[in-house]
Amino acid sequence: MSPHHTTEADAAAADAAATPAAIARARRKAALAGFWRDYRSHRAGVLGLVMLGVFALVAVGAPLLADPAGLDITRVTAPSHAAPSPAYPLGTDENGRSILTLLIYGTRISLLVGLAATAISVAIGAAMGVAAGFYGRWLRSLLMGITDWFLVIPFLPLAIVLGTLFGASLLNIIVVIGITSWPGTARLVAAQALTVRSRPYLERAKALGADDWHQMTRHVLPNVMPLVLANTVLTVSVAILSETTLSFLGLGDPTQVSWGSILDHANGSGAMSRHEWWFVLPPGICVVLVVLGFTLVGRTLESVLNPRLREAGGR
Template sequence: MSTARQLARRRRAASWQRGWREFRRHRSGVAGLVILVVFVLLALLAPLIADGDGLSVTRATGGVLEPPSTSYPLGTDDNGRSVLTLLIWGARISLLVGLLATLISMGIGTLVGLFSGYFGGWPGAVLFRLTEWFLVIPFLPLAIVLASVLGRSLVNIVIVIGVTSWPGTALLIRSQTLSIKERAYLERARGLGAGHGHLLRRHVLPNVVPMVFANTTLTVAVAILSETTLSFLGLGDPTRVSWGTMLQDAFQVGAITTGSWWFIVPPGLCVVLVVLSFTLIGQALESVLNPRLRDSR
């Protein structure tokens, strides 16, 4: 038994090494990974890089919309707070919302896709129609309605984004499941008496996990954009600083018309860079995990 486990571990290690070698061949994917690591470190080390007291309006020491200077490298906002401090701490909320919302979206989408693709009859049809119904409804109006009903909080924003962004994943997993369940090894397992739970857990799910993993990076980008959009519309958590709330504040005080570019450009640029990094990583992973795409290069 131990020899079989050691062999399985060696195979997994060799598979990870092959995947990493293939990933490193994609320069765009490596560039996206470097950008993402920088932002993740920025978010994790925020308490060491920037004093959290700088987020408080009552403890602001700068002037109103001061341009960049030696004291404030990215200037100040309309409350006299350092834009750089807001930017660093805002990375935590934007990345956290994106990751948590993606976990919810991936969980719902994977389960719905698996069950709708594996089970025939009315259960699969109902789940498929439910997925289509969510796809037909425009994402942004639905998210706005849900956020308005649930209220302005970080948890509610995560829930809203998670429960409105899963249909694409569900369709992707469903199509993959439909292909897998017709394969010969599943028929042999059924013939040996394997039940639905065993087949889904041991045969179908492991084969769709790479697709889920590759799609996760793309969904995180969508979730971060969604959080930014909802916060910009005034539906974010008013007690938390994120890049979206920074953009909303900049718009409300007229940062564009007053020429206060330092208040609106940095958070917008950070959103673009993080979304771009996840997109580049997702494209590289898709090529690594999909043999047909890898062989066509």
């Protein structure tokens, strides 16, 4: 067979292999490559990603970094309120437990609460926002009225009341934070969905027989997802701060160790009046760093995924 015939055969084989699924995968791969190229050009976003990666590794590898027996008050033998030493780099708490061990395992709870509460918040906010932006009229007025009602009520008093009613448990804290932090997401998504609803391809989809559910899930939701994704990352930091605040106020799960509960114990045991900085500063610094990491990543995602911000940054 001649080289000319071989080339034509290879081209025909390539055209046959280019199925719609393969083309879609290639487009997604190219889109992800372009996204990562744009993202890594933002140094702040890369720094935030590295910071979150470190905390994630600490949370996953907690049993390898510290013995979980160190959390059991009945099994510790160290003196209480001990200053930092080679054996206890960050000292001990009022029960003789290593502060470093508490910090390591507290990373798990703080991140878990932040991510789980954010999932609830974003699910509620996205659903409310898409429905309000797509349907409009009286339903939009009703849903936005409910959203405004939640926005008017101060978050902390509402969370305290709900936390007191539901009781102190990890699941209740997640639910309380999730159902009190969704209005901001709903407002943003509703505004974006309203603009998407007026685009011509939705009219074409409707003319072809697409029902409301198909239009919302296949056309509206994918177009608002970049905004939802960026807002989700920013919401995690708010949820972690909320968990820290509620735990510091004594509304957290007493059986679980989080950064907020460490601060609560420090305050209750008089660590601040004793000038025991090792009991107060480490959990506070961890909260600041993880919130900063999520904020940097969220702002970078917003800049990369929002064409308007990207064009403004390039000017």
